[in-house]
Amino acid sequence: MPLCGPYSDLEKECPVRRAMRWNAVALCACLLSLAACGKEGGGDTAKGPTVLKVNDWSYAAADLEREIGQEVRRAPRELAPFFGSKEGQKQFLERVVRRELLMQEAEKRKLGEQAEVAEQVANLRRELMIRALVQEEIGGKIKVEEKEVQEYFAAHPDEFSGDTLRLRHILVQTEGEAKEIQGRLAKNESFEEVAKKQSRDTNSAAQGGDLGFMGREQMLPEFARAAFALKTNEVSEPVRTPFGVHLIKLVERKKGQPLVFDEVKGQLQRRLLDERQAARFQAWIKELESGAKITRDESLLPVGNFGPAAPPQPGGPAAEPKAGEKS
Template sequence: MNENKVVAIVKGKEITQQDVLQFLNDLGPQTAMQFQSPEGMKRVVDELVNQEVLYLDAIENGLNEEKEFKEELERIKINFLKQYAFRKVISDISATEGEILEFYNEHKEHFQKPESVRASHILVDSEDKANEVLKEISEGLGFEEAARKYSLCPSKDKGGDLGEFTKGQMVVEFEEAAFSMEVDTISEPVRSQFGYHIIKLISKNEASISKLDEVKNQITQQIIGKKQQEVYLNRTEELKNKYEAKINL
């Protein structure tokens, strides 16, 4: 895509593809998706032209000299400067490897990973049907093939695979059975509100503590956030004294 391509001209001012991209970027990804077509792009260009002619008309009619405009502009300028000053105060703050390791060692209880299992299942509407399917499996029919053939659950398209889950994510009857099974075993029919399940346990992971590499980014953000808060409060406390700030409550 040629970002310098001129897509419109208003009184000598060029509107480029880069202006279109910036407009879409400001909308956010979900809204911008609505304009990802030739018709959508034309609507964006039309809107940019509309805004430009409105701006020129405002200048021609002296709206930029009106008292209300200048007051609003000053409010915007003040708020923007406050935000800019805040970013300057907390800039260049980082977390060292030593700080990250220390935080991890002191807060390991926060990085607990609960016990989890990965299971597949075949869902049918009666116990008799479940037993029939189990019989076919015992006679050589593959579990995944049986799931595709008989299961009423959408997971049948993946051979019944439900992925990995922890306690509290499945219905109680299914969960109790799955977490009590041995890996690579197949359950007897398990009844739940959805029907009868034949469960195959694929893997089991005991409760553990996340490795440092798994939570390093999370820890880094926590440390930086805490440092930024401290720097901000210390700086504003100094400035309160300098500018004789008083709070009357």
């Protein structure tokens, strides 16, 4: 599978040049988070033979092995053999030298005592601890086995029909607004005209809420569930998504080629895992809240002066995804 994002150019380079570029990228990342990776290895706690010394700071072979292991897990897979080679590890040591020299210089200048730096270090520590906690409680416990993916696939054939839907929608801010519009539609007011006047989705309002043909994979899960349950010309009950509250109308359904299990297995497994982990996370947060004493004084809000509030535009500019679509 082709790489994308920051790794796309690495595919076109030879392994040595690719590794050199990755080292440069990783060094920059490390410099941005010295508290996370700058001093966790080495020092007086180094065990075993010393592979590197920078002034009084020692770096053991075991430290090198551990950090390279972490790097291999972050880097593109094809770089693993290079990081396992003597040349690759020599380059890695050079990176460690630069990192340690910069860290020692920063300490010499007592930058860690600056309020801004101390605050950023505290913020980073908090984020790393929360990430580790969530991984331990959620990521390490909630799994989805392939058998469960197969069972879901077999039990939900409609989700994998390959059908596409032509939809219209009206996007509003509250369920109260949606209910009021439902009453107008029940009196045979035109869905398209109401969408032009009332919908907050600036991408589709002028077209009477027309979203065109969309596949299930293009929609947010809650939007898709409601849309695919509709009959032609039927309008949904109010559906809440991060964009707001939608009323969805099915204009036309176009039959597609049913998907086979191997085509969707990976994506479906990730989706089921995300859903289960999100559900467990929400339940866990409620458990924590129920055992905590929390007080809020919302009379103090809003705080600060951050300029005039921009009018909400859930649909975003023309280049953004349509409301109901995944970003």
